[in-house]
Amino acid sequence: MDTFQLLMNGFATALQPQHLLFCIIGCFLGTLIGVLPGIGPAGGTAMLIPVTFVLDPTDSIIMLAGIYYGAMYGGTITSVLVNVPGEAASAITCVEGYQMAKKGRAGPALTIAAIGSFIGGTVATFGLVLLALPLTRLALMFGPPEFFALMVLGLSLVTGLAGKSLVRAMISAILGLMVAMVGIDPVMGVPRFTFGSIDLLSGFNIVPVAMGVFGIGEILLSTESEVKAVIETKLSNLWLSLQDWKDSVRSIVRGTGIGFFLGLIPGIGAIIPTFISYVAEKKFSKNPETFGTGRIEGLAGPETANNAYANAAMIPLFTLGIPGSPTIAILMGAFMMNGLIPGPFLFKEHADFVWAVIASFCIGNLILVIMNLPMIPLWVKVLKVPPAILNTFIISFCVIGAYSLSNSVFDVGAMLGWGILGYIFKKLDIPLTPLILTLILGPMMERGLRQSLEMSQGDITILFTRPISATLLALAAILIIGTTLRIATKVKGETQL
Amino acid sequence: MKRVYQIAGVILLLFSIYVGLESLSLRYYTSLGPGPGFFPLWLAVIMGILSLLMLYHATFSKSEPLPADFFASKVGYLRAGALCASLIWIVVTMEQLGFRISMAVLFLWLQMTLGHRPNAIVMVVIAAIGSWGAFWVFDNMLRVPLPVGMFGI
Numbered sequence: 001m002d003t004f005q006l007l008m009n010g011f012a013t014a015l016q017p018q019h020l021l022f023c024i025i026g027c028f029l030g031t032l033i034g035v036l037p038g039i040g041p042a043g044g045t046a047m048l049i050p051v052t053f054v055l056d057p058t059d060s061i062i063m064l065a066g067i068y069y070g071a072m073y074g075g076t077i078t079s080v081l082v083n084v085p086g087e088a089a090s091a092i093t094c095v096e097g098y099q100m101a102k103k104g105r106a107g108p109a110l111t112i113a114a115i116g117s118f119i120g121g122t123v124a125t126f127g128l129v130l131l132a133l134p135l136t137r138l139a140l141m142f143g144p145p146e147f148f149a150l151m152v153l154g155l156s157l158v159t160g161l162a163g164k165s166l167v168r169a170m171i172s173a174i175l176g177l178m179v180a181m182v183g184i185d186p187v188m189g190v191p192r193f194t195f196g197s198i199d200l201l202s203g204f205n206i207v208p209v210a211m212g213v214f215g216i217g218e219i220l221l222s223t224e225s226e227v228k229a230v231i232e233t234k235l236s237n238l239w240l241s242l243q244d245w246k247d248s249v250r251s252i253v254r255g256t257g258i259g260f261f262l263g264l265i266p267g268i269g270a271i272i273p274t275f276i277s278y279v280a281e282k283k284f285s286k287n288p289e290t291f292g293t294g295r296i297e298g299l300a301g302p303e304t305a306n307n308a309y310a311n312a313a314m315i316p317l318f319t320l321g322i323p324g325s326p327t328i329a330i331l332m333g334a335f336m337m338n339g340l341i342p343g344p345f346l347f348k349e350h351a352d353f354v355w356a357v358i359a360s361f362c363i364g365n366l367i368l369v370i371m372n373l374p375m376i377p378l379w380v381k382v383l384k385v386p387p388a389i390l391n392t393f394i395i396s397f398c399v400i401g402a403y404s405l406s407n408s409v410f411d412v413g414a415m416l417g418w419g420i421l422g423y424i425f426k427k428l429d430i431p432l433t434p435l436i437l438t439l440i441l442g443p444m445m446e447r448g449l450r451q452s453l454e455m456s457q458g459d460i461t462i463l464f465t466r467p468i469s470a471t472l473l474a475l476a477a478i479l480i481i482g483t484t485l486r487i488a489t490k491v492k493g494e495t496q497l
Numbered sequence: 498m499k500r501v502y503q504i505a506g507v508i509l510l511l512f513s514i515y516v517g518l519e520s521l522s523l524r525y526y527t528s529l530g531p532g533p534g535f536f537p538l539w540l541a542v543i544m545g546i547l548s549l550l551m552l553y554h555a556t557f558s559k560s561e562p563l564p565a566d567f568f569a570s571k572v573g574y575l576r577a578g579a580l581c582a583s584l585i586w587i588v589v590t591m592e593q594l595g596f597r598i599s600m601a602v603l604f605l606w607l608q609m610t611l612g613h614r615p616n617a618i619v620m621v622v623i624a625a626i627g628s629w630g631a632f633w634v635f636d637n638m639l640r641v642p643l644p645v646g647m648f649g650i
Contacts, residue, residue: 178537
């Protein structure tokens, strides 16, 4: 059956009223999470996983995916209207979006963000459709050495692109790998670091960890500081002028390309595509000195890149089983909770499910643009709820989410512990993305390495003699060496940890 | 940030030594290949090296100044402490008292301590929605079982 036919079958399934309903619910909840400052897509998705327990796997994943890309758009609303990013990737939107709002152009700002997000997300979804089967066929050639090498490459990208400090990023990544060792050894079935606790036999579930570091940790940070008064701008009409369209078209095209290609690389995170898109718009602009005063190009490009990235980041998850970001790592956890293992075999064994979910991405992107613009006044009202009350409700949802995983308060306690650690890491400027990604990838990495060594009877050169794994490891080495040299060549005294 | 990173480096070093020692009690290698102690031991070694690097840079390199908001005010720490206390309360009491009672107390406590205090009636209504309301939605509608305590509530 060819790709087009599979996709049409997927649409036939996704457009069934029940699946459509959960897509709408997911987009609504995702936008709400994006609107609320502090609880980003990762924590919010984790928090809402229990809501999906009663659903069948298709509805569950459709809804969670809707939450994911809905949250990407929701963050735009608060960035434009109140100059507070609803989630980290929307921080760049504050630069131009809020300035537009101050000039009475909040409506066009939100409209172009919605349209750009729709175009970027839809193109990226079609990219997934086109690349899915070829990448899956490639991935089926992967054995344990190739999977191990791919994860090493993913980790080197995560740490290499971590920004200011390579050492701090590696600490986060290694800590995630160490925490992933807690539980039953994946090959020999021996308990490790469980301290005799039954609760630790299955290790730390990604959901309380994510809710802790991204949810509780953020709330701890926000509660320790003074609550600022929210200044909102008025929302007038939503229409775009002809000049707005002319100014935005090329930015949307560039943003789509940037977001899509960066989404293919695991570990990038949503902030980098939006930042790169903004820099690109400034470079291509005839009047770069006017950026920061409300230039629509500076909003259209990053917002498009944001959603293109969000949808394209599904490609490594679906085809290779590698999560590209913390939120996708949580989605991967949701897949596993529903008995589905993301990766090449998913297309073989659950083709109907996969293509229905992919079709739902297209539908969800359309729902977002239709639903969200008229609902902006509602989101503004939500922002007026005092943060103390909002945070209390968020904490209660986190408690329910953590407890319902295995009906144990242990996970609630674990969530608190991870929340405190997340708070400390943010204070120390230690990135959390590597920790979450390695927590998910750790067991797979270990299994890959140990199975590789079993295949070769202990000969490590198996990783370097197979062409695909050797290439991937060489790329990883180039990346780490390049990053190390880049840091080492900085002027002495400016070098950071 | 010099002192902060020195302390963090020492803590991480001690942690990596602990993990390394625990790993030695597991089998490092078997006839079938690496054992359960293989990965943790090497991770502990790498973490040890990274923590020493952190200590070295904190001690001998120029480090950035402490951000202005690094330390919170006393009120801020009290609010954060109140939040942690509320979650500890949940861990200790939720299975004994039940979701509804323990969550109602959490809602009342956090409304009083997180800096926003509506009048008493509003506080009680919000606590009721967050406890009984949430129980009804999750336990009855979404079939997500939540604990019922010794009082049957």
